[in-house]
Amino acid sequence: MLLAEARDACDTDSMIPPSSPVPNAYTGSPLDRASERRRDAEWLAACRHDDASRFVPMWRGKVMLRGQGGAPVAALLSGAEAQACREAERWALLGLQDGVAVFAADLGPEHEVAPLPELGRFEDLRTVVAGLDAGEAAILAHARGLMVWRGRTLFCAGCGAPTAPQEGGTMLACTRCGTHHFPRTDPAVIMLVTHRDRALLGHAQRFANTAMYSTLAGFVEPGESLEEAVAREVFEEAGVRVARARYHSSQPWPFPSSIMLGFYAEASDEAIRVDGEELTDARWFTRAQVRDRASGGFDIPPPDSIARRLIDDWVAAGESKVEALPQTPPKASLWKPILK
Numbered sequence: 001m002l003l004a005e006a007r008d009a010c011d012t013d014s015m016i017p018p019s020s021p022v023p024n025a026y027t028g029s030p031l032d033r034a035s036e037r038r039r040d041a042e043w044l045a046a047c048r049h050d051d052a053s054r055f056v057p058m059w060r061g062k063v064m065l066r067g068q069g070g071a072p073v074a075a076l077l078s079g080a081e082a083q084a085c086r087e088a089e090r091w092a093l094l095g096l097q098d099g100v101a102v103f104a105a106d107l108g109p110e111h112e113v114a115p116l117p118e119l120g121r122f123e124d125l126r127t128v129v130a131g132l133d134a135g136e137a138a139i140l141a142h143a144r145g146l147m148v149w150r151g152r153t154l155f156c157a158g159c160g161a162p163t164a165p166q167e168g169g170t171m172l173a174c175t176r177c178g179t180h181h182f183p184r185t186d187p188a189v190i191m192l193v194t195h196r197d198r199a200l201l202g203h204a205q206r207f208a209n210t211a212m213y214s215t216l217a218g219f220v221e222p223g224e225s226l227e228e229a230v231a232r233e234v235f236e237e238a239g240v241r242v243a244r245a246r247y248h249s250s251q252p253w254p255f256p257s258s259i260m261l262g263f264y265a266e267a268s269d270e271a272i273r274v275d276g277e278e279l280t281d282a283r284w285f286t287r288a289q290v291r292d293r294a295s296g297g298f299d300i301p302p303p304d305s306i307a308r309r310l311i312d313d314w315v316a317a318g319e320s321k322v323e324a325l326p327q328t329p330p331k332a333s334l335w336k337p338i339l340k
């Protein structure tokens, strides 16, 4: 059987989409990361003083937007505007945009008041991403992830001595033992669990929105495959056994340092036992209930999240296949069970 046929067979069985054609938020950066230039100190110095170079200012984990109101536009400073960024102690090369160097610069947590108010305002990236250009959102996410890591890696985890930036600020070396410290990215799985025509959504105590129901998620542990992490997290949080899991897409999540790996997971049955710690409630929802959530009195995550993408793609897949499905006989699943 060809791969495409196999995929179609799976889709027909489960009515869940194989992957998303639409990019997730924080992806699609226009930058060439130019890793081969990071060790060229002379070139880096010239770029930092070049008026054409662009600087992405950060302050206390927040990103800078142009103006003091209105639609969000990322502040990419250049020329005289960028002087405070050139003087920043903590900076890093993000890459090249159309041959022009782009740097991130942390304007310093020591400032009680947001710096450069004449140039813009600092905001939490998550609160403005929905209105941002996708490429700008990806650049800001890149800058945030790198600068937050720099701010949290001031000392060597091995010997406790101060670290010093190398390779354009994208790597840190211990000043005593020489250990190299690279930016960390913590893998986390996020999964929409389905069973027949229903999907499992949970409510966690930590949700600011008390009506929010979302996909389950958790960090991958050492010595664990992604599929095993999916099955473990779902069972730990909701007591639901996962029979099989399939990758959907990923999303950088620099809050502070994750990448979200999106999966669809098929449950063996619908018995639920919430753990009461991560989740305080979990329920099975039909597509119609998700579509009509306003009258059901619950919310789902915002459109910029991979959680929402997983939910929306599942709802859309059901709608597009409901008419064709009765003519199609069920086919044997091609997925291997990951839990017996």
Ligand SMILES: [Zn+2]
Pocket (backbone or CB within 6 Å): 156, 157, 158, 159, 160, 161, 174, 175, 176, 177, 178, 179
């Ligand atoms: Zn060290």
